Amino acid sequence: MALPRQDDDFPAWYQEVVKQAELAEPSLARGTMVIRPYGFAIWEAIQRAVDDRIKATGHQNLYFPMFIPYRLLEREAEHVEGFAPEVAVVTHAGGEELAEPLVVRPTSETIIWDTYARWVQSYRDLPLLYNQWANVVRWELRPRLFLRTTEFLWQEGHTAHETADEAVEESLKILHHVYREAYEEVMAIPVHAGRKSPSERFPGAVETYTLEALMRDRKALQGCTSHYLGQNFAKAYGVSFLNRQGEQELAYATSWGLSTRAVGGVIMTHGDDAGLRLPPALAPVQVVIVPIFRTDDERGRVLEASRRLADELEGLRVRIDDRDDLRPGFKFNHWELRGVPVRIELGPRDLDAERATLVPRLTGEKEEVPLPKLGDRVREALDRSQRGLFEDARAFRDQHTFRPNDLVEMKTLLREPGGFMLTGWCGSEECEAKVKEETKATIRYLPVEPSPPEGPCIVCGKSAVDEASWALAY
Amino acid sequence: MALPRQDDDFPAWYQEVVKQAELAEPSLARGTMVIRPYGFAIWEAIQRAVDDRIKATGHQNLYFPMFIPYRLLEREAEHVEGFAPEVAVVTHAGGEELAEPLVVRPTSETIIWDTYARWVQSYRDLPLLYNQWANVVRWELRPRLFLRTTEFLWQEGHTAHETADEAVEESLKILHHVYREAYEEVMAIPVHAGRKSPSERFPGAVETYTLEALMRDRKALQGCTSHYLGQNFAKAYGVSFLNRQGEQELAYATSWGLSTRAVGGVIMTHGDDAGLRLPPALAPVQVVIVPIFRTDDERGRVLEASRRLADELEGLRVRIDDRDDLRPGFKFNHWELRGVPVRIELGPRDLDAERATLVPRLTGEKEEVPLPKLGDRVREALDRSQRGLFEDARAFRDQHTFRPNDLVEMKTLLREPGGFMLTGWCGSEECEAKVKEETKATIRYLPVEPSPPEGPCIVCGKSAVDEASWALAY
Secondary structure, three states: OOOOOOOOOHHHHHHHHHHHOOOEEEOOOOOOEEEOHHHHHHHHHHHHHHHHHHHHOOOEEOEOOOEEEHHHHOOOHHHHHHHHHHOEEEEEEOOEEEEEEEEEOOOOHHHHHHHHHHHOOEHHHOOEEEEEEEEEEOOOOOOEOOOEOOEEEEEEEEEEEOOHHHHHHHHHHHHHHHHHHHHHHHOOOOOEEEEOOHHHOOOOOOEEEEEEEEOOOOOEEEEEEEEEEEOHHHHHHOOEEEOOOOOEEEOEEEEEEEEOHHHHHHHHHHOEOOEOOOOOOOOOOOEEEEEOOOOHHHHHHHHHHHHHHHHHOOOOOEEEOOOOOOOHHHHHHHHHHOOOOEEEEEOHHHHHOOEEEEEEOOOOOOEEEEHHHHHHHHHHHHHHHHHHHHHHHHHHHHHOEEOOOOHHHHHHHHHOOOOEEEEEEOOOHHHHHHHHHHHOOEEEEEOOOOOOOOOEEOOOOOEOOEEEEEEOEO | OOOOOOOOOHHHHHHHHHHHOOOEEEOOOOOOEEEOHHHHHHHHHHHHHHHHHHHHOOOEEOEOOOEEEHHHHOOOHHHHHHHHHHOEEEEEEOOEEEEEEEEEOOOOHHHHHHHHHHHOOEHHHOOEEEEEEEEEEOOOOOOEOOOEOOEEEEEEEEEEEOOHHHHHHHHHHHHHHHHHHHHHHHOOOOOEEEEOOHHHOOOOOOEEEEEEEEOOOOOEEEEEEEEEEEOHHHHHHOOEEEOOOOOEEEOEEEEEEEEOHHHHHHHHHHOEOOEOOOOOOOOOOOEEEEEOOOOHHHHHHHHHHHHHHHHHOOOOOEEEOOOOOOOHHHHHHHHHHOOOOEEEEEOHHHHHOOEEEEEEOOOOOOEEEEHHHHHHHHHHHHHHHHHHHHHHHHHHHHHOEEOOOOHHHHHHHHHOOOOEEEEEEOOOHHHHHHHHHHHOOEEEEEOOOOOOOOOEEOOOOOEOOEEEEEEOEO
């Protein structure tokens, strides 16, 4: 079945491409999903990119239980207020009602900082640089596959430090050297690094940093967050240490997470009307060879040549689509929909002429390549695809970044063509709320370091304290 | 604090080594644990070994939700009977009571086979060869770190096949080529592959295969299981397919799992009175360099030489213990307790003589090695440690395998020295129950293929249908 066109109905396009490419499907419990093998392989590649960088920056993995006694959640006031309405609660286990209900973690600051209280005594025990890969649950009323699901998979880093400066530095290091690299170099998604406004901060954070990307429907997606938590959790859970001056001091915290939502970002950044377009660094299948034949004799020759070719492409993720009951045209669509970066068509006439046809998903342009040169050309095409997808996405984002002069213009631009709106902002919650009310746009990010722009606040006209980037968002 | 001796109090030894080596610790919710970085790095190495082999045998990873509507669990009668008493139940979420309670997966056959019903129509859709890495929950009344915890981490494979033969072959392939290889080649734990007696089968299985290992306290540990499920789950969840004869047929199933319990197996197979002994293939730190110095001048020289040495050992997991506030003797104990396979001591006199002292954890024997030869000697020592731990464990197991002539002798041998007891068994549940009642031993495994032994059943004296291996077990 043909996909809906993105311009006609982007949500329908998204839903269909996730379904037809067999990435994921809804499951029985409200808002949960099955991540199918093709979708999970994309997630595994993202995981590897993130995990490698987490370890390269000196962090270790560990694992905390997913059940958190309810009373723990209650200790940090903002945190409980933020998460209590979303949690799932276990009240019965082992055939009995529990004396105390258990919350299924919506995030793990509470149980981790309660434990850190036992691990930290002196500055010598610091920093703690830990991360876990885990499932978390936040009850969602309007779930969407990958983007917003009741249960999702993520990593959550939780670090403890001697000083505020060191903790802030950590949260920015993660933002730039772990997340931004994974997004830009592996997922080929250009991102803006920034700071959230107070109303968009993580419950309990002093500062929330974010990476924001622009999807093909001109809505923004928050790609991850990295929080500087100050001493809030250390205070709530009693994590103090003997500092270098011989005094007791509360530890400084960060936390940071990137989730399966990133898979949704890959789909919505690169996909087109024919389906997915996957960056080679992520693609479960980088090269598909489609053998073309009519007779049994041709079949034998072409399949043998396909296998030789696959051997020559060693080190790449190559699939030969040797299904006998399907026509080449069907197979082309099948792999196009699944976003495989390079297709190779190989038929008897190609073999006679010692060539093959190479078709990059990025351009769709067919090229006949002599067999001896095919290996090099495939690798070049993959490199070009990785860079090309990034460049396409960056150009698209830059074309959809505007500096409206007033709220009316901003409203118009948000409706058509949509994108990031850069304006001055006075810093007041009232002005922020007014924009949201009138346009549905929210502040996606402020500059990492506050830097007042020249113009006034787009709402009240008072002098601006920050340049805000607004957008409609997922 | 010194560890308890294994022979004096093995459970106390286990508890202390897990604590002092910072592998894991109990957490707040009943029976849950925090897996600390050093313990988690061991689990990550096991995961990699298992995951690589799962993929190499043609399987793909995916992910199913952890919440299962209660009614799904109820469809397979034996399955619900086996697991219902152990499940944790979510009754409230998003601030409201749920219309239908959700079970936190104790294992995922139910939700997976309910989904397979939609994925399987024809024999062309088969086999499904899927696996997931996940957390599961089974309420435990007597939890023990790694061995039996309320929440644990594991992989669970769930495959669907056209024929019974193919499914049986799959379950045995996993047993031998995934699990046995991971146990013997990576964890250095010798295992017996076998079949469970009907009373020890997984609820809903036709046949349960197992790997069984012997711990240093002469108790057996079930290392993993691989189940042939016949058509039980296909029937309960309606997974039928059009077969090659054009008829509707129920699919044949397997499932198989290996959990964080394996970390407990590593500890209890190799550990000695001084602490852990880790196989190099698993060890988070394979080589520790302990610099020895008194003066600042010596410190500078020795640390520089240590770093050069670490560079030469590239590709190995090397740690330099350059902590200034601790004595060498303390550091030796620290890393011995943590089971690091090779220690290198390097002091000013060593440097003058252009040598270092190498101490394998396996033997504890100090050897002075000229610096130019050190790289090769370290690699040799690691190879020897990997093989040596396996050979030690195999010799220990073989020394603790007996063929008692009657139940009285078996009871005596189980008490002292303990181990595997090989006897004839008539196949009756009564005789199996009688042994358990009198000796607490259970049948750990039967031969994979039934092969009646020469002697009679050790209990009733009737002719034996199987050779049973009994042991006290975790």
